[in-house]
Amino acid sequence: MPHTNNRILATASPVDLLDLRPRLRIVELQQGQVVAESRQQVSKVYFPHSGILSCVVELRDGGAIETGMIGNDGEFGAAQALNNKVSLHTVTVQVPGPASVVDADHVKAVAQSSPEFLSLLMKYEQFFLGQVQQTTACNAVHSVERRMCKWLVRMHDLAGSELPLTQEFLAQMMGVRRTSVTEVATQLQNKGLISYRRGKVKILSIDLDQYHACECHQAVRDLYAEEFLNTDGPKSPPDPGRPRTL
């Protein structure tokens, strides 16, 4: 399984990848696995291939809300590795799948010897910060239905059309009641946009993206294009490495 299934590693120069490769290994991330605890030192950097990592802010009352999603378009842990810093949030595996993983110290060493690799990591951090800011605005302003559609479309971009998600998990990630998620899921299913069966959501129609998701998903796609595709022309979504089959 090539490490270049991850777009950050695919974008790294051959020399940088050669430096990383001896310490890179492939792991299978399991759904619900915690890869970083809030306020704890980050010791590994993860580059997902097909699964999704979720950055979650936990609240004192037991609630939690997702502020960022990391798929094969990104990585978790590099920014913290560069400065021997702690994670600012809990990071859990939302969708299982393989990932390349490497010791944080090694990422730091390669970045210190390669301005190009450092720049690549910083580009992703800039994108991730933009994603978090967009999510903050989205959570404050947009309806549960439009947020849920945005969320599903973003997941589709990163992990395909069949998603292993319970309504309880969806509600927790969105910081809403499960009954709200059930209501919206039923509406979307009745409109033929998704099918939902115990613990699995299948996205059926591109209308979910075009007419039902809020603007925030396209804004996040545009941010990624600005950082990585470096084009002045029409904005394109990140290529998740698989056909777009909504």
Ligand SMILES: [Zn+2]
């Ligand atoms: Zn939104």
